[in-house]
Amino acid sequence: MRRRPRQADVAALAGVSQATVSTALGTSPARASLSASTLERVALAARTLGYVPDPVARRLAAQSTDLLGVYTFTDAFPVEVRDSYYPFLVGIERSAARLGYDLLLFTGTSSSRGGEAVQKVRLADGCLFLGRHVPEEQLQQLLDAGYPVVYVGRRTELGGRLSYVGADYVAGAAQVVDHLAGLGHTALLYVRGTDDAVASADREEGFWRAVAAAGLRGQVQRAYASSIDARALQSWRASGVTAVVTEENDANDLLAALLAAADDADVAVPQEMSLAVLGESGGVETAPRVTGFALPRQQMGEDAAALLVDLVTGRRTGPVQELLVPSLLVGETTGPPPPA
Template sequence: MKRSVSRQADVARAAGVSQSTVSMVMNGTADLGRISAGTQRKVLDAARRLQYAPTGSRRAVARTTPHLLGVHTFEPIFPTSSRDYYFEFLRGIEEQAAAEGCNLVLFTAAPDEDGIRRIFADDANRLRQASGSLLLGHHADREDLARLAYEGYPFVYVGHREVPGAAISYVGGDYRTTTGEIVDDLVALGHRAFAYLGEHERDEPQVDRWTGFAGALERFDLPVPEPVFDHPSGLTTGWLDQALAAGTTAILVESVSLLRVLAAMIGLRGLSVPGDLSVVLLVDDEVEIGSVPWATLQIPRNAMGRRAVRLLTTMLTDPDGDYDRQILLPCAHSLDGTAGPPPR
C-alpha cells in the first residue's frame, strides 16, 4: 500500500500550532515573524516525526540524497553544559540538520601558535570530506575564509564576518539595530549622558554594537562619549570617576569580563545599580554578579544555528539561486534588573 504523505496541517496539529506558523518555520521566515525558538523546535520535531517535506521544495530532494555537513570551530568551543555560550548555536545546528535530513561531522585540528584551529594544512582543505561546512568561533582566520571563498567551497559562518575581496555567506545577529533600541529605551527613561566599555579585540559583532550605540546618540543629538576598548585588567576606578564626573548615568558593556570589573568598581565607590547608575550588558552570557538579573541584549543563538543550516543546504541544492546569503536576525533585549531612570 502507498504510504500517505504528511501535510502542513498534520504537522500543525501534532505541534499544537497554526498552519501559518508551520509554513513560516519550514520556509525559513519564522525568526522574522518573532516565533520563539521553543515553538520552532516543536514544529521541527513534529515535522521530523511525521517525515514531512515541503511539496516541491529542494529540501525534499535533500532528504532523499542527504548531505554531509561539516562543523568547524576556530577555537575550542564545544559546550560542557547547557549554560555554555555556544550550546544553543550547536543545538540549533543539530536540530535543523535533522529536520533537513542531513548528517553532521565535527572537524577538529590542533591549534597553531596563535591558538587558532586552521582549516588548511599542508595546502589541503581539511573540510573537503563534507559537502559544505558551518564555521564558528570568536576569532576566525580571515585568510582561511578568503581561500575557501576563492576555491568555491560552500560554507556559512555563524556570526557576522566580513572578508576583504570576498562576499562570504553568514548568519548573524542584528546587534546594531538592537543596541540602538536599547539606547532609545534608556533615553526614554531620562538618560542623557552615557559611557561605553568595549572589548579590546574588535570583530564585526563588536563594531556593530558600537555603531548602533553611537548612531542612536547622534539621532537624539546627544554627545557620543569616547569609548574604552580595553582588556579588563586595563580598567581602573579612575575611569569610572571621570565618567561620573562627566554626568554619566548609563553604561553599556560588551562582555561579562568587563562587567565583573565594572561591578567591583561600582561597589568600591559605594554606588547602587540601578539607583545611582544603569548598566546594560550587550550579550546574554551567564552572569552571576550580585542578586539581580542584568539588563541584556539577547542573541538568537538557536535561530542562528538553524538558519545557517537552512542557508547551507540551499546553497548546496541551488548554488546559483537568487536569495540572501548574508543574513542578520533580529535580537531582543531586556532592561529589567539593572536599568532604570537616572538619579535626580
C-alpha cells in the same frame, strides 16, 4: 564553479606521478620507500591546492556525503549548556536532522597546523564556521574551489564573499540606548574591548546612531577588564555620565569588571548609576538581572544550517547574507538617572 582538487592536480604541481601522491598521502608500508624531499613536495602541493585525502571517496562519487561540517575556533568543542555557542549548536543540529544531514565536528585544534585543520572540512558537503575572527587565507581557498561555507555571525572579510546568518548588533545596541534615553539619561559611556571584531564594530555603530538620533551626549572608551575599577567608575560619574554600557564578549569580563567596580565604589545600581550590556550577561555571577538584548542564537543556528544545505544542493547561490534582530531584555540594572 571550480571543481575540487584531485590527486592528479597534486601530482602535477609536485612533479610526481599520481601513484606517488597516493602513496605519500596514504598509510601503506610503501610510504617508507619515498624520500623525505618527495614527501615534503607532495605535502606542500596538497596544502597549496587545499587537497585532503577523503576516506569517504565512494560516497563522494555520488557528489554527496550527507554531512555538514561545524568548525569552532576553540580548544574543545563547546558542549556545556552555559557556553554562548551552545544554542547555536542546538539550532544547527535540529535543522540538520530535519533536512536529513549528519554533523561532522571540527575545532581549532583538529590539527597541529591550523590551515590543514580548516581544509579538512572538505570531508563534509559544506561547513558552518563559528568564531569572532576569520582565517581568510584558508577560507579563500575553499571559496575559490566553490566549496559551500556559511558563517554564524555577520562577516565583512573577503570582499563580502562569505555567506552568513548573523545578529543585527546595530539594531540591538540602538534598543538599549533608546531604553536608557527613555528613562531620562542624557550622558552615556560605552566601554568596549580593544579588538576590532565585526560584532564589536557593529555594536559601536548602533550606539552612536542611537545617541545621535536621541540627541544624547555619548562617548566610547576602549578598555581591558583590568583597567575598570572603582576609581574609573567614580571618574566617569564625576564627568556627568549616568549610564555605562559595555559589550558582551566570550568571557564577559568587561561586564564583570563593571559590576565589581560599582560594588567596590559603593555605587548603587541603578539608583546612582545604570549599567547595561550590549548582549547578554551569561557567565557572570550576578544577583541583579542585567539589562541588555537577547540574541536569537538557536534561530541563527537553524537558519545557518538550512542556508548551507541550500548552497550545497544548489537551491541558492552565494553569497547569501541574513541578519536577525535581537530582542531587548530589561533587567534590574537600569533606572532613571539620579537627581542633579
